[in-house]
Amino acid sequence: MKNMHILAIPYPLQGHVMPLMEATRCFTTNGLKVTFVNTEFIHKKLMGASLEIDCPSDLMQLVSIPDGMEPCEDRNDHGKLTKAMFQLMPAKLEELINDINQNDDEKITCIVADYCMGWVLRVARKMGIRLALFCPSSAAVLAVTMSLQKLMDDQVINGRSGEILKHQMVQLSPTMPLMDPANFVWVCVGDAETNQIMFDSLFLEAKDAAEAADHIICNSSMELEPGAFTLFPKMLPIGPLLATNKSTRQVGHFWKEDSTCLTWLDQQPVCSVIYVAFGSITIFNQLQFEELALGLEDTKMPFLWVVRPGPSGNMDYVYPSGFLDRIGSRGKILSWAPQQEVLNHPSVACFMSHCGWNSTMEGVSNGVPFLCWPYFADQFFNKTYICDIWKTGVGLNKDGTGIVTRGEIKSKVEQLVNNNIHKANVLNLKEKLTEGLREGNSSNKNLNKFIDWLKEG
Incomplete structure (x- = not known):
C-alpha cells in the first residue's frame, strides 16, 4: 500500500x-x-x-x-x-x-x-x-x-x-x-x-x-x-475539533500563552470570574477601552482580561487613572491566554467575546455562557446563534455614539450571572456536542x- x-x-x-x-x-x-x-x-x-x-x-x-x-x-x-x-x-x-x-x-x-x-x-x-x-x-x-x-x-x-x-x-x-x-x-x-x-x-x-x-x-x-x-x-x-483534543494542548497559537493565569484561576471561587478575550484582530479606540475597563471594575467580580497589543505591536492603550491600583489582584491582565484551559476551568462564570467561531465553539464545548460583543463579519451571525437560536448568552449593545458603556457592561454581566437559563442551555448543548x-x-x-x-x- x-x-x-x-x-x-x-x-x-x-x-x-x-x-x-x-x-x-x-x-x-x-x-x-x-x-x-x-x-x-x-x-x-x-x-x-x-x-x-x-x-x-x-x-x-x-x-x-x-x-x-x-x-x-x-x-x-x-x-x-x-x-x-x-x-x-x-x-x-x-x-x-x-x-x-x-x-x-x-x-x-x-x-x-x-x-x-x-x-x-x-x-x-x-x-x-x-x-x-x-x-x-x-x-x-x-x-x-x-x-x-x-x-x-x-x-x-x-x-x-x-x-x-x-x-x-x-x-x-x-x-x-x-x-x-x-x-x-x-x-x-x-x-x-x-x-x-x-x-x-x-x-x-x-x-x-x-x-x-x-x-x-x-x-x-x-x-x-x-x-x-x-x-x-x-x-x-x-x-467541535477543539473539544476532541481536550486531553492535549491546543496547537497553532501565534503568541506565547501566559499560563500563570491558571494558577490565579485556582485561587478564585467556582463560577465567579468574567473571562474577557476578543481574539487576534479586534481593535478598540481609547474611549471604548476605558469604558470596558471601568465596566469590569464596576461589576465587582474577579476578571481575567486578554489585552492584545495594538496594530503597531506596542501597547497602544492607556488604562483609566488609578484603575490598576483599584482592582489589585481582583483582575488578572495578560496578552494571550491558553483559552481552552481557561474556559474549562471551574472558576469561569462567563465569557465576554467577539464571537469568532473558534471562541464560540470553545465556549459552548466547555459549557460557558456568553456576553457577545462582535467586531466584524461572521461574528455578528455567530452572535445570532448564541443569543437567539441556542439562547446561551446575551448581547452587549452600543449607545448612540457607538460605545458599549460601563453601565451596559455591568448590567449585562448581572443579567447573565443572575439568570440560570443561559447556563442551563449551554450545559445542555455541551452535553449534546460531547455525545456527537x-x-x-x-x-x-x-x-x-x-x-x-x-x-x-
Missing part, C-alpha cells in the same frame, strides 16, 4: 490556522502523513510561539511559502494580502508539491485547503490531486458562499461586485436563521476596493472550489447547525468517514 500524504493549507489568520492544525492532528493519529503549509510570515509566528504538536514527528511537517508581500508591508490590509497571495502562491505551491513528489514514496495524495484559499482548486486540477475543503467558520457562513448564485438570482447582491441590493433580512432555507446581508463577510472587511477584492478572490473562488471539491469538512456539528447541514449535505460536520464526538455518533462518524476516504488514495 502506498503512503498517504496529505497537504494542508490554511488561510493565514489565527482563527483559520488553529482549527485546521487540530484537524490534521486527527489525521496523524490515524497514521496519515501531513505537510502543513503556512505563509512564511505565519510560519515565523508559530515558531516564535514555541509551537509543539502532540503527534509523531515523522507524520507532521511544517513548511512555508511566500505570501507575495514584502516583510514590512501591513498584513492587516486583507485586500492587499489576498490579492498578493492569489497572484504568487499558486506557482509557489506547485513548486513545493513538485519538490515533494520527487520521492515516489512521499507523493501528495490529497490537498485539504481552507475554503478561503479557493485558488488551490486550480493547482489540484492541474496536478491531478484530489481536493477537500476545510471550513473553520460556521457552516452557515460557507452556506452563504455556496448560495451566491441564488443571492444573485434573487437580486439580494450584485453579481459583479457583491454589493448589497436589498437591505432586508434573508433566509437561505426555512430551517436556517435570518441573516443580515450588511454583515456578509465581503461587505464589511474594508473600503469598496478591498470588499471587491475579497468578493472576487475569496468568495467567488470559494464557491467554485466548494462545488468541485470531493468533500467539505466543517469545524461544527449537526447539533449546532442542523439547518445549514440539511441545506448542503456535502458539508460534513466533524467538530463519541465513537459512532455524528461528528465522530463523519471524521472517520473522511479519514477512510483520505486513506483510499
Whole structure:
C-alpha cells in the first residue's frame, strides 16, 4: 500500500490556522502523513510561539511559502494580502508539491485547503490531486458562499461586485436563521476596493472550489447547525475539533500563552470570574477601552482580561487613572491566554467575546455562557446563534455614539450571572456536542468517514 500524504493549507489568520492544525492532528493519529503549509510570515509566528504538536514527528511537517508581500508591508490590509497571495502562491505551491513528489514514496495524495484559499482548486486540477475543503467558520457562513448564485438570482447582491441590493433580512432555507446581508463577510472587511477584492478572490473562488471539491469538512456539528447541514449535505460536520483534543494542548497559537493565569484561576471561587478575550484582530479606540475597563471594575467580580497589543505591536492603550491600583489582584491582565484551559476551568462564570467561531465553539464545548460583543463579519451571525437560536448568552449593545458603556457592561454581566437559563442551555448543548464526538455518533462518524476516504488514495 502506498503512503498517504496529505497537504494542508490554511488561510493565514489565527482563527483559520488553529482549527485546521487540530484537524490534521486527527489525521496523524490515524497514521496519515501531513505537510502543513503556512505563509512564511505565519510560519515565523508559530515558531516564535514555541509551537509543539502532540503527534509523531515523522507524520507532521511544517513548511512555508511566500505570501507575495514584502516583510514590512501591513498584513492587516486583507485586500492587499489576498490579492498578493492569489497572484504568487499558486506557482509557489506547485513548486513545493513538485519538490515533494520527487520521492515516489512521499507523493501528495490529497490537498485539504481552507475554503478561503479557493485558488488551490486550480493547482489540484492541474496536478491531478484530489481536493477537500476545510471550513473553520460556521457552516452557515460557507452556506452563504455556496448560495451566491441564488443571492444573485434573487437580486439580494450584485453579481459583479457583491454589493448589497436589498437591505432586508434573508433566509437561505426555512430551517436556517435570518441573516443580515450588511454583515456578509465581503461587505464589511474594508473600503469598496478591498470588499471587491475579497468578493472576487475569496468568495467567488470559494464557491467554485466548494462545488468541485470531493468533500467539505466543517469545524461544527449537526447539533449546532442542523439547518445549514440539511441545506448542503456535502458539508460534513466533524467538530467541535477543539473539544476532541481536550486531553492535549491546543496547537497553532501565534503568541506565547501566559499560563500563570491558571494558577490565579485556582485561587478564585467556582463560577465567579468574567473571562474577557476578543481574539487576534479586534481593535478598540481609547474611549471604548476605558469604558470596558471601568465596566469590569464596576461589576465587582474577579476578571481575567486578554489585552492584545495594538496594530503597531506596542501597547497602544492607556488604562483609566488609578484603575490598576483599584482592582489589585481582583483582575488578572495578560496578552494571550491558553483559552481552552481557561474556559474549562471551574472558576469561569462567563465569557465576554467577539464571537469568532473558534471562541464560540470553545465556549459552548466547555459549557460557558456568553456576553457577545462582535467586531466584524461572521461574528455578528455567530452572535445570532448564541443569543437567539441556542439562547446561551446575551448581547452587549452600543449607545448612540457607538460605545458599549460601563453601565451596559455591568448590567449585562448581572443579567447573565443572575439568570440560570443561559447556563442551563449551554450545559445542555455541551452535553449534546460531547455525545456527537463519541465513537459512532455524528461528528465522530463523519471524521472517520473522511479519514477512510483520505486513506483510499
